[in-house]
Amino acid sequence: MTGENLPEQGSQPAAAGQERLAEPVARTGMFGTHTTGDTSGYGGLRVRRAAVPASPRPYGSYFDDLADQLAGGLKQPGAGFDDAIEKVVVDRGELTLHVRAEHLVTVAKVLRDEPSLAFQLCLGTSGVHYPWETGRELHAVYPLLSITHNRRVRLEVSVPDADPRIPSLTGVYPTCDWHERETWDFFGIIFDGHPALTRIEMPDDWKGHPQRKDYPLGGIPVEYRGAHVPPPDERRSYS
Amino acid sequence: MTETEGRVYNVAGQDWDEVVAAADQAGDRPGEERLVVNMGPQHPSTHGVLRLILTLDGETVTELRPVIGYLHTGIEKNMEFRTWTQGVTFCTRMDYLSPIFNETAFCLATERLLGIEAEVPPRANVLRVLMMELNRISSHMTAIGTFGMELGATTVFLYGMREREKVLDLFELISGLRMNHAYIRPGGVSQDLPPGALERLREFLGVMPGLLGELRALLDANLIFAGRTKNVAYLDLAGCLALGVTGPVLRATGLPWDLRKSQPCCGYETYEFAVPVTDTCDAYGRYRLRMDEMDESLKIIEQCVDRLAAKRPAHDPVMINDPKIGWPAQLAVGSDGLGNSPAHIAKIMGQSMEALIHHFKLVTEGFRVPPGQVYASVESPRGELGCHAVSDGGTQPYRVHFRDPSFTNLQAAAAMSEGGLIADVIAAIASIDPVMGGVDR
Numbered sequence: 267m268t269g270e271n272l273p274e275q276g277s278q279p280a281a282a283g284q285e286r287l288a289e290p291v292a293r294t295g296m297f298g299t300h301t302t303g304d305t306s307g308y309g310g311l312r313v314r315r316a317a318v319p320a321s322p323r324p325y326g327s328y329f330d331d332l333a334d335q336l337a338g339g340l341k342q343p344g345a346g347f348d349d350a351i352e353k354v355v356v357d358r359g360e361l362t363l364h365v366r367a368e369h370l371v372t373v374a375k376v377l378r379d380e381p382s383l384a385f386q387l388c389l390g391t392s393g394v395h396y397p398w399e400t401g402r403e404l405h406a407v408y409p410l411l412s413i414t415h416n417r418r419v420r421l422e423v424s425v426p427d428a429d430p431r432i433p434s435l436t437g438v439y440p441t442c443d444w445h446e447r448e449t450w451d452f453f454g455i456i457f458d459g460h461p462a463l464t465r466i467e468m469p470d471d472w473k474g475h476p477q478r479k480d481y482p483l484g485g486i487p488v489e490y491r492g493a494h495v496p497p498p499d500e501r502r503s504y505s
Numbered sequence: 506m507t508e509t510e511g512r513v514y515n516v517a518g519q520d521w522d523e524v525v526a527a528a529d530q531a532g533d534r535p536g537e538e539r540l541v542v543n544m545g546p547q548h549p550s551t552h553g554v555l556r557l558i559l560t561l562d563g564e565t566v567t568e569l570r571p572v573i574g575y576l577h578t579g580i581e582k583n584m585e586f587r588t589w590t591q592g593v594t595f596c597t598r599m600d601y602l603s604p605i606f607n608e609t610a611f612c613l614a615t616e617r618l619l620g621i622e623a624e625v626p627p628r629a630n631v632l633r634v635l636m637m638e639l640n641r642i643s644s645h646m647t648a649i650g651t652f653g654m655e656l657g658a659t660t661v662f663l664y665g666m667r668e669r670e671k672v673l674d675l676f677e678l679i680s681g682l683r684m685n686h687a688y689i690r691p692g693g694v695s696q697d698l699p700p701g702a703l704e705r706l707r708e709f710l711g712v713m714p715g716l717l718g719e720l721r722a723l724l725d726a727n728l729i730f731a732g733r734t735k736n737v738a739y740l741d742l743a744g745c746l747a748l749g750v751t752g753p754v755l756r757a758t759g760l761p762w763d764l765r766k767s768q769p770c771c772g773y774e775t776y777e778f779a780v781p782v783t784d785t786c787d788a789y790g791r792y793r794l795r796m797d798e799m800d801e802s803l804k805i806i807e808q809c810v811d812r813l814a815a816k817r818p819a820h821d822p823v824m825i826n827d828p829k830i831g832w833p834a835q836l837a838v839g840s841d842g843l844g845n846s847p848a849h850i851a852k853i854m855g856q857s858m859e860a861l862i863h864h865f866k867l868v869t870e871g872f873r874v875p876p877g878q879v880y881a882s883v884e885s886p887r888g889e890l891g892c893h894a895v896s897d898g899g900t901q902p903y904r905v906h907f908r909d910p911s912f913t914n915l916q917a918a919a920a921m922s923e924g925g926l927i928a929d930v931i932a933a934i935a936s937i938d939p940v941m942g943g944v945d946r
Contacts, residue, residue, distance in 0.1 A: 292898060292899075293899070313898075315897065316876065318877075357878075358618070358620065358877060358879055359617075360879060386746045387746060387749055388749060389880075389908050389913075390749070390908045390913065392893045392904075392906035394878075394895055394903075394904045395904075407878070407893060407906075409880045409893065409908070411889075416767050418880070439747070440748055440749075441748050441749025441750075441913055441916065443916060444912065445913075465574075466573060466574060467573070467574040467945060467946075468577065476579065477581065477582055477904075483579075483582060483583070483586055498583070498587065499586050
């Protein structure tokens with residue numbers, strides 16, 4: 267019997283299992299607590315963080331049209347659709363195009379100027395910090411809106427924490443001016459070509475970028491009827 | 506990152522002559538007289554703590570730089586340390602004149618992440634629309650009231666605040682609070698209408714058209730008001746799109762872009778209303794547009810009241826029927842004046858140990874939200890209010906970012922004011938109607 271009960275080498279379920287075990291651990295135990303004992307019996311549980319896979323064609327809705335039209339607009343050699351777009355993700359009825367930083371401005375220009383795309387409005391820049399994604403820790407997310415076609419698309423750019431540089435979109439969408447300043451202020455992403463990349467929400471002499479995950483929330487314990495309530499980031503958390 | 510271009514002046518005292526001499530040589534036309542005026546952050550006509558640095562040539566504004574950040578409270582960061590349900594309590598405080606819209610945007614994003622958009626009960630959606638439209642009226646009333654006050658018409662301010670108070674009274678009756686309601690929750694709303702609310706809403710619908718007429722009679726053809734607002738703070742469609750401006754400022758250029766029509770949420774597509782537009786691109790057009798929008802809001806509220814009156818609450822829940830997400834929502838006022846659900850308490854304390862454990866876990870731990878990111882948006886009184894929410898699969902948001910329309914629209918202040926007179930700066934800022942709580946978050 268020994269050996270017969272093992273899965274066949276290279277079989278799909280075994281490969282999927284190997285892939286799953288290679289993913290980073292998101293939390294351990296049932297409740298993610300570290301301060302007190304976990305009496306639930308699930309102390310050894312390891313919950314892994316599933317990677318976001320690229321969506322295969324057809325994407326559904328207007329997303330296929332949009333991708334085709336964008337591919338049609340990206341004609342320059344070395345800046346075609348496959349060069350500029352790393353990954354296409356369709357999730358919960360929303361389309362995300364993961365764009366390589368060096369091609370961001372070109373892609374945005376095509377999305378804005380191509381009449382069949384006509385994304386006139388950029389709804390700002392939002393940063394997200396994923397410390398476990400080595401080499402692509404900082405993400406900038408740009409939601410775009412086309413008034414002509416009543417469509418939405420999201421551009422996402424990821425850069426390494428060691429060299430957090432993204433070309434500025436202010437030349438294509440002037441509205442990104444303050445949004446990029448905010449993202450620099452909170453995440454430390456440097457937008458190359460921005461006319462005046464200065465702090466906008468925090469004081470000019472502030473040290474650090476507060477929305478990053480390695481920046482503490484801060485706070486002091488509060489006394490209430492003799493008991494001390496710790497600050498929010500030191501309380502037991504469940505995730 | 507830390508190097509600064511050119512020479513740095515600290516203005517630390519004893520160096521005024523040096524600074525003035527340097528300022529004189531700086532800029533496009535060195536040696537010519539310029540006046541740099543600091544306005545705010547504590548100034549009655551800057552709509553809260555907005556600071557403007559104006560460069561003047563006589564009375565003409567040659568440069569305007571808004572400085573923001575005085576009201577930054579780290580709401581987005583704080584929300585990463587609370588459950589999804591608690592997040593509502595934080596985001597309602599951002600744009601304090603449109604709290605219901607903040608809550609709705611956040612809850613729509615949470616619901617899309619959970620994949621329960623279609624399961625929100627119809628009565629909850631009607632209540633959301635009702636509260637949003639009431640909120641639109643109170644917000645526009647403040648906008649027009651402060652607009653009047655900043656131009657020197659205190660009567661308008663008193664009228665606007667008096668009418669806003671009527672909406673706040675309704676909010677207090679329905680949600681228990683005049684501001685910062687935390688009324689909209691992921692999965693529905695926190696509680697149903699209290700007894701007598703429908704009558705009070707009908708009463709409100711009866712008096713409001715007359716009161717709006719009073720404001721119109723005061724302002725529409727007022728020579729001073731027209732003189733201060735017509736052809737002032739001009740921003741056309743191309744300017745709006747480039748600067749990302751949405752809401753009344755965009756619709757005042759003649760483009761009927763309203764998310765309630767184009768990408769409806771909460772069942773807006775089932776209501777009859779029009780999207781008012783004006784095509785003057787100026788401050789006066791924005792005022793007229795806000796008045797017209799309040800008329801349309803009253804129409805929507807009337808339809809909401811009819812729908813709410815049609816069904817009895819016992820057969821029509823206001824919270825999603827999913828015990829893993831929904832908090833008890835059939836509340837009654839206890840002897841301590843707080844809202845509670847006696848039936849739920851009787852069950853968890855008297856009958857079922859498992860229900861008690863479940864309730865405890867739902868309230869302290871919260872519910873887990875599957876990993877992913879979404880962007881949900883609503884048409885707030887000031888434009889597109891978007892919520893970009895990211896979940897890592899835990900019980901707390903991994904990241905929430907609000908695309909606040911005030912923040913984006915305020916960028917247009919320079920485009921509207923430069924080249925105009927200093928007095929028109931006030932009209933320009935007031936016509937954008939920025940709320941600093943939303944700008945700084």
